[in-house]
Amino acid sequence: MIVDCHTHIGEGVYHSCSPDELLAAMDASEIEQAVVCPVDRCLAVENAEGNDYVLTQAAKHPGRFIPFATANPWYGAKAVAELQRAIAAGARGLKLNSKVQGFTLSDDVVYPLIEVAGEHNLPVFVHTATMVCAEPLQLAMLARRFPAVNFIMGHSGSTDFWNDMIPGITDVKNIYLDTSVNNPSSIGKYCTTMGPDRLCFGTDYPQNTYPIELEKMGDAIPDEQQRQIVLSQTILRLLGEGVV
Amino acid sequence: MVIDCHVHPPIPISAGVDEGRSLMEQFLDVMTAEGVDGSAGSLSAPLYSDCYTHREHNDFLAAISQGFEGRFWPMCVVNPREETAADEVRRCYEMLGIKALKLHPWLQGCSCSDEYNDPVYEVCAELGIPITFHDGSPPYSSTLQCADVTRRFPEVTVVLGHAGLNDQWRQARDIACEWPNIYLTMCGPTMLAMQSIVDSVPAERIMYGSDFGWGAGGTGLIRYRLHKVEALEMDEQTRELVLSGNALRLFGGQA
Numbered sequence A: 001m002i003v004d005c006h007t008h009i010g011e012g013v014y015h016s017c018s019p020d021e022l023l024a025a026m027d028a029s030e031i032e033q034a035v036v037c038p039v040d041r042c043l044a045v046e047n048a049e050g051n052d053y054v055l056t057q058a059a060k061h062p063g064r065f066i067p068f069a070t071a072n073p074w075y076g077a078k079a080v081a082e083l084q085r086a087i088a089a090g091a092r093g094l095k096l097n098s099k100v101q102g103f104t105l106s107d108d109v110v111y112p113l114i115e116v117a118g119e120h121n122l123p124v125f126v127h128t129a130t131m132v133c134a135e136p137l138q139l140a141m142l143a144r145r146f147p148a149v150n151f152i153m154g155h156s157g158s159t160d161f162w163n164d165m166i167p168g169i170t171d172v173k174n175i176y177l178d179t180s181v182n183n184p185s186s187i188g189k190y191c192t193t194m195g196p197d198r199l200c201f202g203t204d205y206p207q208n209t210y211p212i213e214l215e216k217m218g219d220a221i222p223d224e225q226q227r228q229i230v231l232s233q234t235i236l237r238l239l240g241e242g243v244v
Numbered sequence B: 001m002v003i004d005c006h007v008h009p010p011i012p013i014s015a016g017v018d019e020g021r022s023l024m025e026q027f028l029d030v031m032t033a034e035g036v037d038g039s040a041g042s043l044s045a046p047l048y049s050d051c052y053t054h055r056e057h058n059d060f061l062a063a064i065s066q067g068f069e070g071r072f073w074p075m076c077v078v079n080p081r082e083e084t085a086a087d088e089v090r091r092c093y094e095m096l097g098i099k100a101l102k103l104h105p106w107l108q109g110c111s112c113s114d115e116y117n118d119p120v121y122e123v124c125a126e127l128g129i130p131i132t133f134h135d136g137s138p139p140y141s142s143t144l145q146c147a148d149v150t151r152r153f154p155e156v157t158v159v160l161g162h163a164g165l166n167d168q169w170r171q172a173r174d175i176a177c178e179w180p181n182i183y184l185t186m187c188g189p190t191m192l193a194m195q196s197i198v199d200s201v202p203a204e205r206i207m208y209g210s211d212f213g214w215g216a217g218g219t220g221l222i223r224y225r226l227h228k229v230e231a232l233e234m235d236e237q238t239r240e241l242v243l244s245g246n247a248l249r250l251f252g253g254q255a
Helices: A019-028 A040-044 A047-060 A077-088 A108-119 A136-145 A162-169 A184-194 A210-220 A224-238 B013-033 B054-065 B085-096 B115-127 B143-152 B169-178 B191-200 B220-230 B236-250
Strands: A003-009 A033-038 A065-070 A093-096 A124-127 A151-154 A175-178 B003-007 B038-041 B072-074 B101-103 B131-133 B158-160 B182-186 B206-208
Touching (some): A003 A019, A003 A047, A003 A151, A003 A224, A019 A033, A019 A210, A047 A077, A065 A077, A077 A108, A093 A108, A108 A136, A162 A184, A184 A210, B003 B206, B131 B143, B143 B169, B169 B182, B182 B220, B191 B220, B220 B236
Parallel strands (some): A003 A033, A033 A065, A065 A093, A151 A175, B003 B038, B131 B158, B158 B182
């Protein structure tokens, strides 16, 4: 079984992906489920539109799409209300991208949204590896402040933050690593150091394609049992689906 | 044919020339097995700020590259902060036959915008030596900082070694469309980003690279980056230029 922890659907400015396109790609590579997040402009400003879209598509395709909602923290109380609305409508996690949403990952402006995710025991997926606003150690600080919330680190610090990963992230146990974009040797090293139950397979589709990302996982984690944990079990556990 | 224009043969100078040449052969054979016919690149060690033996490393790379002409094109490395850096680039070109320069401003601790680089850039302009920069990493080697060298030194060909990575690829794409003497290496951006680059930038200035040999990376890195480029939608002429033609022209001296 394979679950992609990181995709985007909808009509964006810089990239778009229809549900049918994603499903076709998933089927071709035997991907059973995918976390679906809103696209760029919906992460930035049109939060409700993006949330409604992923929620509607997840309802249309039960067992295939796992909807993550977003809210731009600069909307303040409105952001909190929007996230609560989306969770009530079925959102299974929170997606944040501080690069697109214009805040620094460790700043207190985002605390109210993390508190909402924590209240509902939902994982928080965050983009990382953009300097100044989305650095791994900023996420580590945020994760230490909210130890009961599980965070998925988009791109696992790739490209330029490899130096920070093992010394700065290993001991922050509520941070999990998305494999998208990162190279096979780094993924293999993090799997060895932190354990496969700290890694989640992701593609950032449509940024990357399944055949190449899956080939990469085979190179990164040759052990089939460990790889299977990364390909599905870690994200399912974070979603509360009780996988051993 | 496939030419990888961004590699780092993982061969320590302590190996000595004979062993080094044997390791170079193994390195190239591994690439051949992955479908890569030739490559261009530098050693890794002189790209770190604690290297004080660039001349020795350049001599060593030239020596272990002998016999692999047509399969490997070496890039010299200098520390631009050293007063002798420009002379060393000239020596590499004239005495060692190394006709490309690699700089990693971030790891070398040398801002590529600082004027202490200028003598190096002037020699490269005079001799027609292309400079491959690690790019995409502020504040010493952001994509536009590296690209700006061609504005100040229009005779210098700048190769952006990572085409902006994940955050600066749009800047790499746009500056390569604006200025003529910039090449982009498809080595790091996502497939969607690389498709946008291929759709926008003149095909004559896009190349494939893997960064193979850097760190402890295995052959998976060759496959990961090569298969991404091979999967891009492009016509056959563009494909040939990206995968080999441009690198052969720039590094291999083929017209």
